[in-house]
Amino acid sequence: MVAKVEGEAKRGAGKPDPHDLLGLDALLSEEEIATRDRIRGFVRERIKPNIGEWFYEARFPEEIVQEFAGQGLFGMHLEGYGCPGRSAVEYGLACMELEAGDSGLRTLVSVQGSLAMSAIHKFGSEEQKNEWLPPMAKGEKIGCFGLTEPSAGSDPSSMMTRARREGSGWTLDGSKRWIGMGTLADVAVVWAKTDEPGEPVRGFLVPTDSKGFRAEVIGEKLSMRAAVQTELHFEGVRLPEEAMLPGAKGLRGPFSCLNEARYGIVWGAMGAARDAYEEALAYSLEREQFGTPIASFQLTQKKLVDMMVEIQKGTMVALHLGRMKDAGSLRPEQISFGKLNNVREAIAICREARTILGGNGVTTEYSPLRHANNLESVRTYEGTDEVHTLILGSALTGLPAFR
Template identity: 75%
Template sequence: MATSDVLNLDGLLSAQELELRDVVRGFVRDRIKPNIKAWYEDAHFPVEIARELGELGLLGMHLQGYGCPGRSAVEYGIAAMELEAGDSGLRTFVSVQGSLAMSAVHKWGSEEQKNTYLPGMAKGEIIGCFGLTEPTAGSDPSSMQTTAVRDGDGWVLNGVKRWIGLASIAQIAVIWAATDEGVRGFLVPTDSPGFTAVPIEPKLSMRASIQCDLTFEDIRLPDTARLPGAKGLRGPFSCLNEARYGIIWGSMGAARDSYEEALKYSLQRMQFDKPLAAYQLTQEKLVNMLLEIQKGTLLAIHTGRMKDAGTLQPVQISVGKLNNCREAITICREARTILGGNGITLDYSPLRHANNLESVRTYEGTDEVHTLILGQHITGSPAFR
């Protein structure tokens, strides 16, 4: 049992799950951690890592068939935790590719669409993005203004989207638009005439990741571009819940890495003739971090077991997303205080993680949205409007 795993949570994982964790942890140690300082500083996303993640079986890993890895929800969560211990931006890539774009095709696409896109996406050879959020429609996607209008046997797409991950490097975009039949999803090749993706810069968070503004100007699409199974907001929401689930695990990865960095530093840093770790105030900080990481990880494991059993409800995902993001960002900020002034440099991870978590805390449902979801569950009264 690891020194910091006081509850022996590793004992809740199978040998196969622990083996996967060690593989992903090794990848993060060897491939991400040595490079993340430069990637973050330069606002660079290493596109070549897509195929590397595909080779590890981490893209669409919870999906079955069509060349997808077919792993369990808990295994996907473990991978998300380890990747985010490296950087939220790299975990976000796996989430956008697998939990959003690939899940949309897998859940709602035709057999032809699934066979066309999913095998290549699982390998990282085809990159996808997921366009739901708009400049004026973030937490309330029902107010989206992007439209798809029938024109003969096809469609014409117009509108804008914002904060769309991977869009400038993607080959295929899952775009949600309002139609006369309600909200529908479309698979839009990013080289379509009228499709424009512009990376949002500069950013103070998620710098080793890509988010874009999208513009659609009279993009003509055949009816075969429509996701036939997706009708209404249930389509995109089902994908958002997949991404929210991964965040429950991933946020604890960022928290754990920050705690470990602070612990290591406090054991080595001498002040007033003894290490920082020997002071009561430092020990209190470390203990409070450890308690929340252990509780948050236990919550993630329990949520994953429910997902694998087919009993997980959306409101339960909100519990995990709200709690673990909120606690993770507090942990990362507190870890920075142990590092003192050194903590504001990229030589140490906590402040980078904290900055990234500002984005993680905001996307896939803000604290306020998940609070209202839980409030409605508790009281029976919706308070969104």
């Protein structure tokens, strides 16, 4: 046993990897590494050379939709109906690599797969699944997820959107805000209050060409500028009975979808943080002041060390949650742990990385400040810090503090 340990120690000896000091790759299977490296290569070749321009121009590159579909990114972790059926860890690794490119473009995968497709997959009828999931997996149809409203963000139970029975169908009225991909979507998964007894909140599949449906882009953003956020309006939208998602009753339906999206964020935030760290590390080794690379300065090294430590810790959290998700044992409050910690730390890392870049760090040539700006949105959507803190507080004490 001693000889075996010594042999492993020797094999692990040598120059440390500044991108993976703890050797976390050893915790991944060959298949997981292959998936990660494939998406990493795609991001390096297709997104990173262009994202500065897309962000500056506040332009979502619509052509990227089919390219993402070609990479098997839509509904990646869902089984059947033309979905790739990959593991939760593989999906997480893909989210990490996509967000190393840009949070807004990772959001496309989250909205399409973790929210819209997940809702249909979890709660839809067989007819609904067969109609929508195969073309959505191929990127032929785009979905959006309508839960948040202008006056109902952290408290969706106060939503004002209403679906009332009329004859053999429903009539939908109301509005939703901060809805990703709304102007590009073919179908909107919309959550509305009904007059149904017991669990009045129900989900509906609303084709976006329905009379009375309108989507408007939210512009002039300082964050997520390469993504599409919208406001949806429903004015007397008529829907047939079969538009309702039969398996979703009450807020447990949309919350289960939010947890799918939150899980992807746990990984994605560490991708943004890692990219910012790597940019700062490379810059510090090349940039000279006072006749020496700034990487040689004690204060710069402290910043780099602090960033690397939190990235490795956050990645371990994401991987642990992924293993639990694949085992079917992951709980919502554990996802809140990861979302709260990893996004909060990622913002701090990106801001610190910008300081190493000095004045050059405020240009689109470098990624840390763009990542930091994007993460302000990531920190807010799918549950604010305050919401996740209270979820965890309730888990610790058994006492809910929302009211």
